[in-house]
Amino acid sequence: MAVAAATAASRGNGGGGGRAGAGEASGARKKKGPGPLATAYLVIYNVVMTAGWLVIAVGLVRAYLAKGSYHSLYYSIEKPLKFFQTGALLEILHCAIGIVPSSVVLTSFQVMSRVFLIWAVTHSVKEVQSEDSVLLFVIAWTITEIIRYSFYTFSLLNHLPYLIKWARYTLFIVLYPMGVSGELLTIYAALPFVRQAGLYSISLPNKYNFSFDYYAFLILIMISYIPLPQLYFHMIHQRRKVLSHTEEHKKFE
Amino acid sequence: MKHYEVEILDAKTREKLCFLDKVEPHATIAEIKNLFTKSHPQWYPTRQSLRLDPKGKSLKDEDVLQKLPVGTTATLYFRDLGAQISWVTVFLTEYTGPLFIYLLFYFRVPFIYGHKYDFTSSRHTVVHLACICHSFHYIKRLLETLFVHRFSHGTMPLRNIFKNCTYYWGFAAWMAYYINHPLYTPPTYGAQQVKLALAIFVICQLGNFSIHMALRDLRPAGSKTRKIPYPTKNPFTWLFLLVSCPNYTYELGSWISFALMTQCLPVALFSLVGFTQMTIWAKGKHRSYLKEFRDYPPLRMPIIPFLL
Numbered sequence: 001m002a003v004a005a006a007t008a009a010s011r012g013n014g015g016g017g018g019r020a021g022a023g024e025a026s027g028a029r030k031k032k033g034p035g036p037l038a039t040a041y042l043v044i045y046n047v048v049m050t051a052g053w054l055v056i057a058v059g060l061v062r063a064y065l066a067k068g069s070y071h072s073l074y075y076s077i078e079k080p081l082k083f084f085q086t087g088a089l090l091e092i093l094h095c096a097i098g099i100v101p102s103s104v105v106l107t108s109f110q111v112m113s114r115v116f117l118i119w120a121v122t123h124s125v126k127e128v129q130s131e132d133s134v135l136l137f138v139i140a141w142t143i144t145e146i147i148r149y150s151f152y153t154f155s156l157l158n159h160l161p162y163l164i165k166w167a168r169y170t171l172f173i174v175l176y177p178m179g180v181s182g183e184l185l186t187i188y189a190a191l192p193f194v195r196q197a198g199l200y201s202i203s204l205p206n207k208y209n210f211s212f213d214y215y216a217f218l219i220l221i222m223i224s225y226i227p228l229p230q231l232y233f234h235m236i237h238q239r240r241k242v243l244s245h246t247e248e249h250k251k252f253e
Numbered sequence: 254m255k256h257y258e259v260e261i262l263d264a265k266t267r268e269k270l271c272f273l274d275k276v277e278p279h280a281t282i283a284e285i286k287n288l289f290t291k292s293h294p295q296w297y298p299t300r301q302s303l304r305l306d307p308k309g310k311s312l313k314d315e316d317v318l319q320k321l322p323v324g325t326t327a328t329l330y331f332r333d334l335g336a337q338i339s340w341v342t343v344f345l346t347e348y349t350g351p352l353f354i355y356l357l358f359y360f361r362v363p364f365i366y367g368h369k370y371d372f373t374s375s376r377h378t379v380v381h382l383a384c385i386c387h388s389f390h391y392i393k394r395l396l397e398t399l400f401v402h403r404f405s406h407g408t409m410p411l412r413n414i415f416k417n418c419t420y421y422w423g424f425a426a427w428m429a430y431y432i433n434h435p436l437y438t439p440p441t442y443g444a445q446q447v448k449l450a451l452a453i454f455v456i457c458q459l460g461n462f463s464i465h466m467a468l469r470d471l472r473p474a475g476s477k478t479r480k481i482p483y484p485t486k487n488p489f490t491w492l493f494l495l496v497s498c499p500n501y502t503y504e505l506g507s508w509i510s511f512a513l514m515t516q517c518l519p520v521a522l523f524s525l526v527g528f529t530q531m532t533i534w535a536k537g538k539h540r541s542y543l544k545e546f547r548d549y550p551p552l553r554m555p556i557i558p559f560l561l
Contacts, residue, residue: 205436210518 137182450514
């Protein structure tokens with residue numbers, strides 16, 4: 001969804017969001033990280049996630065080579081994609097218990113929107129699984145997450161290679177629009193099937209006097225993507241600040 | 254009599270905004286705010302936060318200059334609280350909306366339901382009863398705003414009116430849509446359920462009103478004194494024995510009973526959201542009571558007796 005795409009970029013790049021690592025954009029940063037036990041756990045978490053998304057990346061490449069085409073690759077990475085993307089829900093917990101200095105609300109938004117796309121759209125509407133738009137966002141997410149989780153891993157170990165930092169704050173320029181397009185096209189493709197099956201919808205009359213139209217809900221979700229270009233340009237602006245700041249530091253080394 | 258000098262600096266930029274000389278020692282912060290407005294008319298007093306420390310707490314309007322820990326040249330830091338709007342205005346606006354909006358659905362004004370239903374009336378008694386209860390509730394709130402409540406703060410940030418109105422008006426429309434829908438289904442247990450719910454609703458409305466009156470009587474007109482509320486002769490106020498904010502308890506009861514009366518899920522969801530917000534407020538109020546009063550009754554819980 002809107003925020004899933006924002007996630008693909010802002011989480012991958014810090015942007016203006018309050019995610020770990022984003023503090024660097026503002027220059028001086030108070031180092032008051034999590035305790036040693038929490039740090040160890042977080043390093044393990046981020047390494048596992050990096051590995052997981054690498055598995056997905058490799059799975060995509062292998063499937064492409066085996067099939068000879070890039071269509072319907074979703075099926076070959078469906079399970080690890082669901083597992084590792086859903087696993088990201090833990091990140092909400094990390095913020096809630098304070099071992100990661102990000103906003104619980106923002107993180108929840110970002111993770112939930114990804115989980116929504118995986119389960120409530122792609123998984124639920126089988127007909128869209130063979131759409132090329134799915135590949136579009138899966139690739140965008142995969143690259144973004146590999147970079148993001150390795151960025152966090154290195155940051156926790158206080159040794160962040162410039163390459164990773166550069167990647168995080170640069171690749172979003174392509175990956176962000178790619179992810180957003182993939183997500184929007186997928187939701188759009190799902191619409192007719194949702195309408196036809198009355199998926200997740202309740203109509204009147206019923207004894208709880210309630211109704212819900214999932215089709216209309218999906219349209220609203222698509223509308224919520226509208227503020228994203230604004231966020232995108234903000235992140236490009238942030239990028240200049242972060243990378244030039246690092247360049248300056250490197251000059252003095 | 255020694256006069257004070259007061260300089261006002263911007264809390265963020267430390268820029269000198271205003272210099273007041275010959276300020277009376279017994280001048281209040283309110284008076285200083287008025288003087289500041291003269292040189293900066295866009296920052297009317299309710300918009301000003303003056304403090305002794307740029308990151309510290311705001312000084313109160315009643316605070317007297319010579320009682321503050323300052324020398325004869327006092328430095329105050331200013332923060333702009335943003336455009337302000339009076340509490341009364343906000344309350345009146347946010348409560349009038351639901352009153353009217355519900356009626357639009359009740360009378361089935363065109364373009365809401367299908368054309369054949371325009372201006373028709375429901376055949377279910379409970380639908381008419383629900384309209385009376387909902388309207389009564391908001392009329393009561395409006396009257397209390399005008400005649401009962403005594404507000405500690407005069408104003409709140411302007412953006413709150415948009416946030417609050419969206420909440421109240423949005424939920425009112427959502428609930429009213431279903432209750433007044435031509436396909437509305439009356440409660441499973443029929444008249445029994447409706448009568449029980451109505452009884453609870455009436456009790457809670459009376460209870461909530463009693464608490465508002467009791468709180469009003471705690472504070473003389475025009476003052477900002479704070480005292481521990483206690484039960485009075487009115488039995489509805491006896492809930493003070495068990496909770497700090499029985500007004501919220503009764504309010505929750507009103508909405509739960511309304512949900513029961515209409516057997517409408519959106520009403521239940523509205524009650525849940527309201528409950529969450531009121532619990533946050535009740536806990537805050539409870540905490541301030543505990544901090545301010547050493548002898549605060551220990552049995553009391555914030556909003557739900559014994560539990561929460």
